[in-house]
Amino acid sequence: MRTNLRDVTVYELRLAAPLAAFFAVFFVAPLLLLFVLSLQAAPDGGGYGVAQYVAFLGDAFSLGVLGSTLWLGVKVTALCLLLGYPVAWLHVRSPGWAKGVIMLVVLLPLLTSVVVRTFAWIVILGRQGIVNAALMDLGLIDTPLRMLYTEGGLVVALAQVQMPLMVLPLITALTRIDPNLADASAVLGAGHWRTFRKVTLPLSLPGIVAGCLLTYAAAITAFITQSLVGGGQMLFMPMYIYQQASTLQNWPFAAAISIIFLAAVLLVVWLFNLLGRLSRGYAQA
Amino acid sequence: MARRRDLDQISFSVTMAGLALASLVLLAAPTVVVLVVSFTSGFSLRFPPPGYSLRWYAELLDAWQLHFAAMNSVSVALWSTGLSVVLGVAAALGIARSPKLSARVLDSLFLSPLVLPALAFGLSALMFFSLLGFPVSRTTLIIGHTVVCVPFVVRNTVAALAQLNPTLLEASASLGASRLYTFRRVTLPLIRPGIVAGGFIAFMASFDNVPVSLFLRDAATDMLPIRMWQDLEGKLDVTIAALSGVLIVLTVALMLVVERVAGLSKRLT
Numbered sequence: 042m043r044t045n046l047r048d049v050t051v052y053e054l055r056l057a058a059p060l061a062a063f064f065a066v067f068f069v070a071p072l073l074l075l076f077v078l079s080l081q082a083a084p085d086g087g088g089y090g091v092a093q094y095v096a097f098l099g100d101a102f103s104l105g106v107l108g109s110t111l112w113l114g115v116k117v118t119a120l121c122l123l124l125g126y127p128v129a130w131l132h133v134r135s136p137g138w139a140k141g142v143i144m145l146v147v148l149l150p151l152l153t154s155v156v157v158r159t160f161a162w163i164v165i166l167g168r169q170g171i172v173n174a175a176l177m178d179l180g181l182i183d184t185p186l187r188m189l190y191t192e193g194g195l196v197v198a199l200a201q202v203q204m205p206l207m208v209l210p211l212i213t214a215l216t217r218i219d220p221n222l223a224d225a226s227a228v229l230g231a232g233h234w235r236t237f238r239k240v241t242l243p244l245s246l247p248g249i250v251a252g253c254l255l256t257y258a259a260a261i262t263a264f265i266t267q268s269l270v271g272g273g274q275m276l277f278m279p280m281y282i283y284q285q286a287s288t289l290q291n292w293p294f295a296a297a298i299s300i301i302f303l304a305a306v307l308l309v310v311w312l313f314n315l316l317g318r319l320s321r322g323y324a325q326a
Numbered sequence: 327m328a329r330r331r332d333l334d335q336i337s338f339s340v341t342m343a344g345l346a347l348a349s350l351v352l353l354a355a356p357t358v359v360v361l362v363v364s365f366t367s368g369f370s371l372r373f374p375p376p377g378y379s380l381r382w383y384a385e386l387l388d389a390w391q392l393h394f395a396a397m398n399s400v401s402v403a404l405w406s407t408g409l410s411v412v413l414g415v416a417a418a419l420g421i422a423r424s425p426k427l428s429a430r431v432l433d434s435l436f437l438s439p440l441v442l443p444a445l446a447f448g449l450s451a452l453m454f455f456s457l458l459g460f461p462v463s464r465t466t467l468i469i470g471h472t473v474v475c476v477p478f479v480v481r482n483t484v485a486a487l488a489q490l491n492p493t494l495l496e497a498s499a500s501l502g503a504s505r506l507y508t509f510r511r512v513t514l515p516l517i518r519p520g521i522v523a524g525g526f527i528a529f530m531a532s533f534d535n536v537p538v539s540l541f542l543r544d545a546a547t548d549m550l551p552i553r554m555w556q557d558l559e560g561k562l563d564v565t566i567a568a569l570s571g572v573l574i575v576l577t578v579a580l581m582l583v584v585e586r587v588a589g590l591s592k593r594l595t
Contacts, residue, residue, distance in 0.1 A: 049499040049508070050492035056420030057432050060413040060476065064435060067451065068473050074457065075450035127346035128353075144591040145581075146354050151594075152527075153357065153577050154534045156554045157570040161356030163562065164363055164371045171359060171373040201352055212595045232331065233338035254441070262443040264537050265551075269558055279445045283540065286449050296453070299446035310441050 072303075079296035093297035103281075103298070110261050110278040111305065113196070117260035118253050120200040121207040125252065128204075129211035130241075151205035159266045162198035163189060166270070190272030198270045203259045207252035214248020215241075246320035254313035258306060278302045357574055364564075364571035371562050382568035389565055392553060399550040402464065402539075403532040406471035410528045413472070414479030415521055419513075422487035436480045444474055448541035455542075462544045470538040475528035479521070482593055486520025487513075519588035526584045530577070 080089045097103045132143045150158055165171050166188040173185040188194040218241065226236040264279040271277065276284075282302065286295035359373060364382060366375030386392070417436060421429040439447065451470050455462060490513065498508040539549045557563050584590045 049505065050495045051423045052419040054420045054424050054426060054429055057417040057429070058420075060417035060436060060480075061432055063413055064473070067454075067469050068439065068447070069435075071447070071450035071454035074454050075446070078453055124345065124349040124352065127342045127344075128349045130342050131346035141591075143350065146350050148581060148591060148594070149357055149578065150353055152530050152581055154551060154554075154570075154573050156534075156536070156551045156558070157360065157573055158356055160554070160558060160566060160570055161360045163558065164359055164373060164567070165356060167371060167562070169370060169372040174373060197352075201356060204349070204353060209594050216595070232334035234334060237338065258441045262445065262537075264445055265555055269555070279443060279537070282445055282449060286452075287540075292453065295449060299443075299449055302443055303446050306441065306443060 075296050076300055078293055079300045081293040081296075084291055084293055093293050094301070096294065097297055097301060106276050106278060106281050107301065107305065109275070110302075111309075113192070113199075113267075113277065114257045114261040114309075116196050117199045117203060118207075118257045120196060121204050121256045122249065122253065124200065125204050125207035126211060126249075128208050129215050129248075132208075132212050133215045147205050147208050150202060155202065155263070155265050156269075158202050159198065159269045162194070162201070162266075162270050166194045166198070189270065190274060192271070192275060195267065195271045195275070199260050199263055199266055202263065202266055203256045206255040206259055210251035210255070211245065211248045214245040214251075218244045243323065246323060247317060250313055250317040250320050254310065254317075257309060257313075261306070360567060360570045361574060364567040366564060366567070369564065371564060371567065382564045383571070385565050386568045386572070389569075391548070392550070392565075392569060395548040395550040395553040398547050399533050402467055402471060402547075402549070403529050405468045406475050406532040407525055407529040409468065409472045410476040410479045411521065411525050414476045414524065414528075415483050417476075418480050418483035418487060422484045423492075433480075433484070437477045439474045440477045440481075443537075444535070445537040445540075447473065448538040451538070452541040462542050464544075464547055467539060467542045467547060470542040471532045471535060474535065474538055475532045478527040478531060479524035482520045482524030482527070483517060485593065486517040490516050520593065522588040523584060523590050523593045526580070526588070526590070530580075 079093055080091065082088045082090055082092045128143065128147065132140055132147075135143060163170075167173070168185040168187075168189075170188075172188060173182075176182045176186065222240050222244070223236050226240050227233075231239065261277070262279055264283070267275075267277045268280050278298065279302075282295055282298050285291045285298060363371055363373055363375060365378045365380065366372070367377035367379035367381060368375055414436075417432070421433050421436075448470060451466070451473075452462065455466050460466060494512055494516075495508055498512050499505075503511070534551055536549075536551050536555060539552055543549060543552075554566055554569065557566055581590065
């Protein structure tokens with residue numbers, strides 16, 4: 042009878058122990074090791090210190106790679122928000138069958154292989170691609186434009202690849218808004234633009250913050266798309282880490298770059314979480 | 327006044343709907359373009375193609391390197407998904423309804439691989455295994471994939487458990503059912519869609535993973551996305567377009583099945 046006295050709706054925390062142990066050994070321990078290795082002065086040992094970090098932070102090239110990676114994320118996230126918000130807005134206002142179609146179009150890129158998605162952009166942006174063919178047919182250009190291996194092309198491709206991560210939280214946030222609020226705003230004489238700016242947009246802030254966090258984190262770590270659409274000319278943090286670790290076998294430096302990149306990502310996550318808490322307070326006030 | 331209102335409404339709706347349709351085209355275009363190009367009769371990725379044929383799909387049948395890589399990817403994805411579901415569902419049960427602070431900390435830990443750069447984790451795992459003297463193998467690959475795939479199972483199972491009405495569990499217990507019996511007959515059937523959706527996303531994430539595989543595979547274990555990536559870096563091969571076509575069709579088919587069985591789209595919003 043003892044079991045009946047326990048709260049039957051709560052399972053024991055013990056059940057999480059196997060995964061906790063698995064993470065301790067295969068996730069936390071390797072990351073700690075990465076940190077220790079980043080303090081090594083040279084690949085073959087030679088004492089510990091912050092030499093690798095000093096090398097990174099004192100090198101204009103390395104700082105440039107970090108800066109352009111973080112800036113790339115900002116551009117992709119902004120484009121995703123601009124294009125993704127209307128999709129979520131349309132989804133919430135559509136009849137049932139149209140909701141299904143929009144959802145399929147949004148989910149498809151999320152689940153197709155990232156190499157396939159990136160490959161598609163190579164076909165679209167290439168010299169014989171669809172954009173160049175259309176522009177030449179219209180007589181707007183004589184010779185094919187170079188769009189592949191440019192930053193503009195990369196931003197558009199990344200925005201398409203990551204947009205589902207923006208649209209899904211936005212749909213959640215917009216669905217939660219009481220439609221009566223917009224009606225009330227209209228009855229009180231506000232136009233559609235004003236209602237959107239003063240009611241809908243502020244109330245959807247939690248969704249915007251959540252979407253931006255996911256898109257940003259995905260865009261700056263998107264190794265495959267960055268290397269295939271960006272080409273060899275543009276270097277971003279993930280490829281920089283891979284080159285140092287794999288081609289040059291400089292593990293301590295690769296570890297230090299990884300730690301710096303991890304710290305940058307964690308800082309961004311922390312910032313967005315802070316914004317998220319503020320925006321939830323704002324949306325509920 | 328009335329005219330200004332009309333203008334206001336029209337300009338707003340047209341702007342929003344126009345942008346939304348443009349984005350939907352942008353979202354769908356790459357998939358459509360790849361499907362069309364994969365049926366080309368020519369040797370290049372020109373769009374629109376000069377003619378249509380199934381020659382590149384026929385070529386695919388003989389591409390044994392791709393077959394080999396695909397088999398590896400499917401097998402690693404199946405193992406990682408199985409491991410993720412067993413570990414992830416148990417962990418989700420443990421932390422979902424627990425009021426303890428340690429449960430919240432574990433929840434954040436289990437979800438953290440979702441935002442951390444997978445490449446940094448792949449590198450750290452390689453250092454870890456080589457320090458311990460384990461050569462990279464299929465086993466290290468499956469372990470690495472499980473770390474990055476288990477968050478999807480945990481997240482979806484926790485969400486399903488949060489929607490489970492606790493009164494049902496109390497009712498079952500008060501009718502004399504044991505905890506195990508209640509789990510099998512009440513809890514599990516109700517959270518099964520969440521587990522299926524999480525497992526599906528975990529499988530796709532493993533099948534598609536490059537950053538972890540790059541570091542943790544051995545020379546004999548060629549993975550499909552890496553093979554495709556390396557083929558694309560070298561030359562633009564139309565066989566890859568046909569392979570992409572096959573992958574897109576399989577993904578859509580699986581997605582529709584999971585949508586029917588587990589309501590995938592409801593779980594992602």
